[in-house]
Amino acid sequence: MVVNPDIRSQRKAEHLEAVRTLGDAKDRSWFGDISLLPNCAPETDWNDVSLATDLCGVPLSSPIIINAMTGGTDEAEDINRRLAQAARRHGLAMAVGSETAALRDTAWAHTYTVVREENPDGVVIANVGMNSEPDLARRAVSLIGAQLLQVHWNVAQELFMAEGDRDFRGALDRLAETAGTAGVPVIAKEVGQGVAGPEAVKFVEAGVSAIDVGGRGGTNFIAVEAWRRNHLLSEQWQQWGLPTPVTLCEVLSAVGGQVDVVASGGIRDGHDIAKALALGASAVGIAGPFLRLVSQPDGDAALDAYIEELHWTLRSLLVMTGSRNWDELQRRPVVLGGRVRAWLSARGLDDFAVRLGTRA
Numbered sequence: 001m002v003v004n005p006d007i008r009s010q011r012k013a014e015h016l017e018a019v020r021t022l023g024d025a026k027d028r029s030w031f032g033d034i035s036l037l038p039n040c041a042p043e044t045d046w047n048d049v050s051l052a053t054d055l056c057g058v059p060l061s062s063p064i065i066i067n068a069m070t071g072g073t074d075e076a077e078d079i080n081r082r083l084a085q086a087a088r089r090h091g092l093a094m095a096v097g098s099e100t101a102a103l104r105d106t107a108w109a110h111t112y113t114v115v116r117e118e119n120p121d122g123v124v125i126a127n128v129g130m131n132s133e134p135d136l137a138r139r140a141v142s143l144i145g146a147q148l149l150q151v152h153w154n155v156a157q158e159l160f161m162a163e164g165d166r167d168f169r170g171a172l173d174r175l176a177e178t179a180g181t182a183g184v185p186v187i188a189k190e191v192g193q194g195v196a197g198p199e200a201v202k203f204v205e206a207g208v209s210a211i212d213v214g215g216r217g218g219t220n221f222i223a224v225e226a227w228r229r230n231h232l233l234s235e236q237w238q239q240w241g242l243p244t245p246v247t248l249c250e251v252l253s254a255v256g257g258q259v260d261v262v263a264s265g266g267i268r269d270g271h272d273i274a275k276a277l278a279l280g281a282s283a284v285g286i287a288g289p290f291l292r293l294v295s296q297p298d299g300d301a302a303l304d305a306y307i308e309e310l311h312w313t314l315r316s317l318l319v320m321t322g323s324r325n326w327d328e329l330q331r332r333p334v335v336l337g338g339r340v341r342a343w344l345s346a347r348g349l350d351d352f353a354v355r356l357g358t359r360a
């Protein structure tokens with residue numbers, strides 16, 4: 001569907017307002033079903049701990065990605081500038097919001113390129129939608145000098161948008177062509193519904209280098225689109241989608257070891273991050289909290305405090321599990337219980353849970 005550029009800019013402004021107003025999804029407890037195994041005799045020095053990781057061969061000094069949000073309005077430029085400055089201060093990778101607006105109307109390009117200008121040596125990630133042609137994807141990468149490209153999959157959001165897409169045929173073929181021609185590693189990224197095992201296999205067959213699971217538990221784009229239309233959401237719609245720990249297990253058990261996996265959707269504190277990496281993710285994406293913090297009057301200081309707290313918790317949890325780095329944490333047992341364990345049993349994925357719980 002061809003969308004009028006003015007409508008697109010207005011939509012982006014409304015998304016910012018909706019996410020600030022609505023906050024997170026209600027049901028945020030699923031990470032509580034995952035436990036790390038403490039090590040009371042770690043023989044580890046806090047100063048020897050490294051948070052460094054690697055995503056599709058790109059080295060990251062922190063596993064935290066400021067995930068795709070915005071661009072295409074004046075306010076978006078200010079947000080992108082300040083998030084990019086925080087990314088540079090703390091060594092975080094950062095994705096921009098969907099670049100379709102800037103590529104169709106170059107007047108908005110500076111609202112995205114500001115991210116590269118503010119962080120010339122940082123890891124910057126381009127973003128296009130699943131219906132984008134491969135040529136547009138290539139231009140999205142080159143506009144911001146990105147090292148990686150996200151292709152986002154957001155069927156639920158499109159259907160809840162009055163002006164959204166309705167025809168989703170051919171997207172996997174376009175993804176395969178994009179993966180072959182983008183010139184940088186491609187990440188297939190969900191936005192709130194989560195990726196199930198069978199679709200993870202299709203993404204891998206299409207040639208992606210990573211999957212961002214985009215599970216339920218944080219920013220809920222069904223709720224965001226309903227808010228834009230003054231529509232009251234039923235409980236069932238609020239519960240739609242795979243909770244992030246569940247989609248992580250689905251994807252890791254289906255294609256873990258073949259491609260990198262990013263955990264996103266309601267990742268909020270250092271415990272969520274450590275658990276996601278212990279399960280096998282290479283990195284995590286956080287979006288909504290960064291938007292709400294940067295929107296505060298003391299936004300830059302609030303961003304610094306939040307990121308420092310995340311990094312402090314991660315280092316501490318690594319020490320408290322006797323790990324100096326993520327590889328060592330990934331050799332330590334992780335116990336899955338409650339609804340996550342029940343889900344895996346119902347899906348015939350008990351082996352995955354047992355392997356995690358008994359690894360030495």
Ligand SMILES: Cc1cc2nc3c(=O)[nH]c(=O)nc-3n(C[C@H](O)[C@H](O)[C@H](O)COP(=O)(O)O)c2cc1C
Nearest residue numbers: 019067068069097098152218219265266286287288
């Ligand atoms: C205001 C806003 C705009 C977003 N726009 C995009 C987008 O353009 N492309 C995309 O792939 N994801 C977009 N997202 C989704 C985020 O990248 C992320 O997947 C989602 O918000 C879940 O993470 P969270 O719970 O930490 O917010 C947006 C999120 C927010 C909060």
